Amino acid sequence: MKRIVALLSGRGSNMLAIAAALRRERWPAQIVGVIGDRPGAAGMQRAAEQGLPTALVDYRAFARREDFEQALRQAIDAFAPDVVVLAGFMRVLGAAFVEHYRGRLLNIHPSLLPAFPGLATHRRALEAGVAAHGATVHFVGAEVDDGPIVAQAVVAVHADDDEAALAARVLESEHRLYPMAVRWFVEGRLRIEDGRVRLLDPRPGEARLLHGDGR
Numbered sequence: 001m002k003r004i005v006a007l008l009s010g011r012g013s014n015m016l017a018i019a020a021a022l023r024r025e026r027w028p029a030q031i032v033g034v035i036g037d038r039p040g041a042a043g044m045q046r047a048a049e050q051g052l053p054t055a056l057v058d059y060r061a062f063a064r065r066e067d068f069e070q071a072l073r074q075a076i077d078a079f080a081p082d083v084v085v086l087a088g089f090m091r092v093l094g095a096a097f098v099e100h101y102r103g104r105l106l107n108i109h110p111s112l113l114p115a116f117p118g119l120a121t122h123r124r125a126l127e128a129g130v131a132a133h134g135a136t137v138h139f140v141g142a143e144v145d146d147g148p149i150v151a152q153a154v155v156a157v158h159a160d161d162d163e164a165a166l167a168a169r170v171l172e173s174e175h176r177l178y179p180m181a182v183r184w185f186v187e188g189r190l191r192i193e194d195g196r197v198r199l200l201d202p203r204p205g206e207a208r209l210l211h212g213d214g215r
């Protein structure tokens with residue numbers, strides 16, 4: 001059984017989507033720990049309700065980022081994970097941390113990277129007038145929202161979209177995209193070659209690009 005640790009700051013819907021998929025599809029994997037960086041995050045409550053072990057590393061208790069990341073590393077490594085998934089984890093992670101988990105640290109970002117790294121992606125996509133938006137799962141690299149891309153989901157931007165409508169459509173695609181990508185990882189089917197990801201033994205219908213609704 002592969003051991004998954006999820007890190008979150010907020011509502012935790014991506015963590016729950018992964019938890020549901022691994023049960024439904026009987027992956028050779030389990031979520032062994034859910035770690036939050038702030039008290040009261042809804043996702044921590046939801047994890048506890050599911051019987052998942054939780055831990056809190058409150059970033060406000062640390063004056064320096066290095067000390068927070070040291071404590072976070074200890075909390076993560078206590079669960080002995082094979083893979084660490086960032087699921088709405090709202091802290092920028094330093095180089096030493098990223099290096100420690102190189103090749104086993106995944107993130108989901110709500111845009112088609114390399115477009116719109118950072119925050120407020122849906123508003124910025126609307127302002128830019130793009131016709132396609134979406135989400136990206138990637139291995140975490142040294143820069144923010146950077147690193148080898150595992151898979152992307154594309155959704156259409158509709159003429160009458162506001163930020164909330166677009167965010168909801170992207171989130172729905174995230175809930176299909178992230179479980180798919182984590183499953184590939186735990187099945188040992190992802191290789192990073194020259195900074196790019198290759199999916200080994202693709203099965204019929206499997207692709208690194210998911211299409212959302214195409215109204």
Ligand code: GRF
Nearest residue numbers: 011012013014088108109110
């Ligand atoms: C998602 O949009 C994810 O792409 C971004 O943060 C949000 C987390 O949502 N990194 P949730 O906590 O998984 O519901």
